[in-house]
Amino acid sequence: xxxxxxxxxxxxxxxxxxxxxxxxxVVRKGEIHAICGENGAGKxxxxxxxxxxxxxxxxxxxxxxxxxxxxFRGIRDSEDRGIIIIHQELALVPLLSIAENLFLGNxxxxxxxxxxxxxxxxxxxxxxxxxxxxxxxIQVGKLGVGKQQLVxxxxxxxxxxxxLILDEPTAALSESDSQALLDLLLELKAQGVTSIIIxxxxxxxxxxxxxxxxxxxxxxxxxxxxxxxxxxxDRIVRDMVGRDMxxxxxERTRRAGxxxxxxxxxxxxxxxxxxxxxxxxxxxxxxxxEVVGIAGLMGxxxxxxxxxxxxxxxxxxxxxxxxxxxxxxxxxxxGRAIDAGLAYVTEDRKSLGLILDxxxxxxxxxxxxxxxxxxxxxxxxxxxxxxxxxxxxxRIRTPSVFQKVGNLSGGNQQKVVLSKWLFTEPEVLILDEPTxxxxVGAKYEIYGIINDLSAQGKxxxxxxxxxxxxxxxxxxxxxxxEGEFVGELNAQDATQERIMSLIVTE
Amino acid sequence: xxxxxxxxxxxxSYLVKHLREYGLLFALIAIMVFFQVVTDGTLxxxxxxxxxxxxxxxxxxxxxxxxxxxxxxxxxxxxxxxMGFVGALAAVMLVNWDLPVAVVIPISLxxxxxxxxxxxxxxxxxxIPSFIVTLAGMLVFRGLSLWLLxxxxxxxxxxxxxxxxxxxxxxxFGVDKPNVTALxxxxxxxAVLIWMGVKTRARNAHYGIEDEPFAFFxxxxxxxxxxxxxxxxxxxxFRGLPNVLISMVVLTVVxxxxxxxxxxxxxxxxxxxxxxxxxxxxxxxxxxxxLTFVNxxxxxxxxxxxxxxxxxxxxxxxxxGVELDVIAAVFIGGASMSGGSGKxxxxxxxxxxxxxxxxxMSIMGIGIDYQQVIKGLxxxxxxxxxxxxxxxxx
Numbered sequence: 001x002x003x004x005x006x007x008x009x010x011x012x013x014x015x016x017x018x019x020x021x022x023x024x025x026v027v028r029k030g031e032i033h034a035i036c037g038e039n040g041a042g043k044x045x046x047x048x049x050x051x052x053x054x055x056x057x058x059x060x061x062x063x064x065x066x067x068x069x070x071x072f073r074g075i076r077d078s079e080d081r082g083i084i085i086i087h088q089e090l091a092l093v094p095l096l097s098i099a100e101n102l103f104l105g106n107x108x109x110x111x112x113x114x115x116x117x118x119x120x121x122x123x124x125x126x127x128x129x130x131x132x133x134x135x136x137x138i139q140v141g142k143l144g145v146g147k148q149q150l151v152x153x154x155x156x157x158x159x160x161x162x163x164l165i166l167d168e169p170t171a172a173l174s175e176s177d178s179q180a181l182l183d184l185l186l187e188l189k190a191q192g193v194t195s196i197i198i199x200x201x202x203x204x205x206x207x208x209x210x211x212x213x214x215x216x217x218x219x220x221x222x223x224x225x226x227x228x229x230x231x232x233x234d235r236i237v238r239d240m241v242g243r244d245m246x247x248x249x250x251e252r253t254r255r256a257g258x259x260x261x262x263x264x265x266x267x268x269x270x271x272x273x274x275x276x277x278x279x280x281x282x283x284x285x286x287x288x289x290e291v292v293g294i295a296g297l298m299g300x301x302x303x304x305x306x307x308x309x310x311x312x313x314x315x316x317x318x319x320x321x322x323x324x325x326x327x328x329x330x331x332x333x334x335g336r337a338i339d340a341g342l343a344y345v346t347e348d349r350k351s352l353g354l355i356l357d358x359x360x361x362x363x364x365x366x367x368x369x370x371x372x373x374x375x376x377x378x379x380x381x382x383x384x385x386x387x388x389x390x391x392x393x394x395r396i397r398t399p400s401v402f403q404k405v406g407n408l409s410g411g412n413q414q415k416v417v418l419s420k421w422l423f424t425e426p427e428v429l430i431l432d433e434p435t436x437x438x439x440v441g442a443k444y445e446i447y448g449i450i451n452d453l454s455a456q457g458k459x460x461x462x463x464x465x466x467x468x469x470x471x472x473x474x475x476x477x478x479x480x481x482e483g484e485f486v487g488e489l490n491a492q493d494a495t496q497e498r499i500m501s502l503i504v505t506e
Numbered sequence: 507x508x509x510x511x512x513x514x515x516x517x518x519s520y521l522v523k524h525l526r527e528y529g530l531l532f533a534l535i536a537i538m539v540f541f542q543v544v545t546d547g548t549l550x551x552x553x554x555x556x557x558x559x560x561x562x563x564x565x566x567x568x569x570x571x572x573x574x575x576x577x578x579x580x581x582x583x584x585x586x587x588x589m590g591f592v593g594a595l596a597a598v599m600l601v602n603w604d605l606p607v608a609v610v611i612p613i614s615l616x617x618x619x620x621x622x623x624x625x626x627x628x629x630x631x632x633x634i635p636s637f638i639v640t641l642a643g644m645l646v647f648r649g650l651s652l653w654l655l656x657x658x659x660x661x662x663x664x665x666x667x668x669x670x671x672x673x674x675x676x677x678x679f680g681v682d683k684p685n686v687t688a689l690x691x692x693x694x695x696x697a698v699l700i701w702m703g704v705k706t707r708a709r710n711a712h713y714g715i716e717d718e719p720f721a722f723f724x725x726x727x728x729x730x731x732x733x734x735x736x737x738x739x740x741x742x743x744f745r746g747l748p749n750v751l752i753s754m755v756v757l758t759v760v761x762x763x764x765x766x767x768x769x770x771x772x773x774x775x776x777x778x779x780x781x782x783x784x785x786x787x788x789x790x791x792x793x794x795x796x797l798t799f800v801n802x803x804x805x806x807x808x809x810x811x812x813x814x815x816x817x818x819x820x821x822x823x824x825x826x827g828v829e830l831d832v833i834a835a836v837f838i839g840g841a842s843m844s845g846g847s848g849k850x851x852x853x854x855x856x857x858x859x860x861x862x863x864x865x866x867m868s869i870m871g872i873g874i875d876y877q878q879v880i881k882g883l884x885x886x887x888x889x890x891x892x893x894x895x896x897x898x899x900x
Contacts, residue, residue, distance in 0.1 A: 313786060335788040344786065352786055355779035357846055366776055367787040369769040376768050384713050402715050420787070 010061035034209035042218040082162030094141030099123040146177030202233040214239040241496035249472030257288030260459040261428040266320035286459035293474035301483040310344040341427035356406035361387035390419035411442025541866030552744035562861035564809035571805035573853040579778040579845030580636035584643030590825030591647040592810035597660040597820030622803020630795035661819030671816035673749040685746035692738030762850040778845025
């Protein structure tokens with residue numbers, strides 16, 4: 001078999017970071033090629049290079065497509081050559097019909113006038129190919145996620161796809177929908193379509209893939225060929241996680257006190273799709289002075305769990321109990337959750353954690369304004385003192401606390417968010433991806449702050465996609481997958497392999 | 507870098523950063539000077555200054571509420587109609603039902619607040635865009651005023667009601683020409699302004715906050731004090747301080763205090779700045795949004811009473827298009843369209859800029875057609891200046 005695509009020593013640098021370093025990828029004609037790697041390993045960046053989102057010239061290395069060097073300047077270019085990506089977040093317009101979506105931007109029209117009979121006829125043929133029996137006129141928003149995924153594939157087929165790239169296609173799908181999708185991939189393969197599938201579900205990878213490329217920290221670790229040797233999940237996991245982790249985390253003395261925070265039988269349903277249960281009967285606890293981790297892949301429901309606990313900020317039909325210091329806590333609104341002693345540092349600090357146009361001082365006091373006010377009148381002098389105190393304690397690098405937080409670096413912004421929550425004097429801190437998008441030095445400082453907090457006897461719950469971080473910081477780790485806790489590991493027993501295998505073997 | 511060059515750069519960059527705030531003040535002064543010249547001194551005659559306050563009082567009163575609504579990230583298109591409706595309701599109560607003024611005023615204010623509550627309910631708790639809710643309100647209350655007045659003008663009103671707008675504070679010192687009470691009040695106001703300025707400056711210095719250069723501080727205070735005393739002197743030589751000026755000043759001070767110094771005000775800015783972050787910080791965003799609309803309704807009602815009292819009659823056309831003047835005043839005053847920023851004092855100055863232009867152009871005899879065009883362009887220019895400045899600062 002000859003290669004359809006060959007990416008040779010692709011190197012892509014962003015200011016300060018080497019996202020891809022000499023990555024090689026060979027995809028043969030007519031095969032299903034899986035790409036595996038942890039979050040942040042560089043899979044998406046590689047696909048963006050391939051599809052022209054990062055245009056030719058912005059990276060080093062060559063893309064050989066059909067035996068010749070390709071220079072894609074944008075998505076249009078790569079699509080014209082039959083390379084089509086289906087992203088995890090579907091790019092469909094929910095209020096338009098299936099037919100309209102399929103030919104969006106590619107309408108069956110003469111001189112701008114759409115021919116509806118032609119559109120519908122072609123839509124029916126395409127839908128048959130992907131095994132959908134829906135009428136072409138149905139609104140896409142009325143279909144389930146699984147069927148929407150199939151519509152996306154039909155849309156790709158309408159563009160004469162030669163290389164189909166699927167980014168986590170089954171992440172949001174139910175078991176039976178996933179199986180149907182994988183069957184379709186095998187069928188398309190029989191018809192000569194080559195595909196690349198990015199997936200964390202190794203059992204699915206093993207089922208459909210002809211070869212697997214594992215990427216770690218922006219480099220190619222291995223390429224496995226199913227026709228030469230059987231591909232095992234163990235082998236893939238080992239290649240995905242094997243990295244050394246010496247001294248990236250400050251030393252911490254582990255001592256756990258009484259249970260401070262406990263959640264029992266927590267259930268949450270999706271806010272829009274009432275039939276989808278996002279959190280399934282989760283119970284966990286955290287002790288004073290303990291750092292408890294929640295591991296899991298993106299989309300496993302970690303953020304939804306935290307947000308639903310913190311003032312019911314996510315989901316509906318929430319049931320379950322929360323205890324703080326042994327007493328049932330009312331967390332029905334954010335205000336009451338704060339009063340109960342909870343604090344939640346959001347995953348997305350820019351859109352959920354900070355008011356970017358306001359100063360450090362005003363962001364710091366936001367969640368506990370009453371503490372710097374006397375009967376509703378803010379004492380600005382006291383407010384400034386508080387901000388200065390946290391600026392010093394957190395070592396926020398800024399000329400003054402009157403600086404807008406929008407002008408700070410990611411690490412310093414995160415310290416402002418932490419300041420805001422520490423000022424509420426919580427018993428329990430839930431940290432959601434506390435070091436995302438922060439450089440290594442600032443990460444180390446944040447870890448130091450977390451250790452200080454637990455030394456003060458606070459219970460810390462830490463959600464992270466970076467497994468080494470959890471292993472380096474936590475005393476205990478819960479493993480979460482698809483809305484459920486699938487395991488609990490003590491620090492001394494936990495390894496990346498064990499966590500990964502808990503996740504991938506359902 | 508030497509000390510002096512750092513300081514020189516400080517002045518330059520300070521001016522650039524705060525161009526908007528100084529710009530607004532200079533714009534008002536420039537516009538006043540311009541009209542003073544082209545109207546041969548009519549603009550700043552005592553009687554015309556008095557008129558300026560009387561004519562624009564209701565706009566300024568409503569701009570206070572509108573500022574908070576816009577800071578919270580919303581808009582209220584209904585204020586003109588609500589103002590007209592409450593004026594009409596008061597007229598009917600006073601003239602047709604013969605109710606005493608002391609009863610009519612509180613009822614009218616409560617009705618205004620209730621109207622604001624009704625609109626705020628849909629905006630805050632049902633998340634219907636305020637543009638739509640208040641557009642509906644605008645039509646509803648315009649219709650209701652027509653119905654209430656049956657297409658007729660209703661008036662005149664008792665003297666005590668008219669005094670809301672047309673009354674003056676008598677001279678407590680018995681001199682009357684000039685009105686010594688007015689002069690004393692003016693001097694006290696100047697003293698308070700300077701004292702507060704000095705206090706803020708001392709605090710800023712204490713915490714190392716970047717403040718305006720000392721020369722600017724002196725110049726700004728001198729100009730404002732001189733302008734204030736000039737206006738007061740003119741008023742004192744005529745009939746003294748209009749009642750409505752006193753209510754305006756008191757309301758402005760109260761709302762400036764609320765927005766800048768209280769937790770309530772701070773939280774409204776937080777909602778406009780980032781609603782999700784505010785909510786996740788424990789702020790009851792729905793309740794506060796609701797309250798800003800209640801407050802808007804209350805001030806619209808007050809505006810309606812003041813307006814009716816000044817004309818001494820309620821007409822079905824009262825309040826037509828006034829919402830646009832109020833909104834324009836807030837935006838000229840530097841509030842951001844996306845919410846989260848804007849100052850009370852800016853909105854008041856913005857309203858005066860509009861008011862002086864209206865007044866000056868009328869004295870000049872410019873037709874209503876051109877007046878609209880010019881006001882529209884001034885609004886666009888002010889907002890463009892904002893956006894341009896922001897982009898330049900990156």
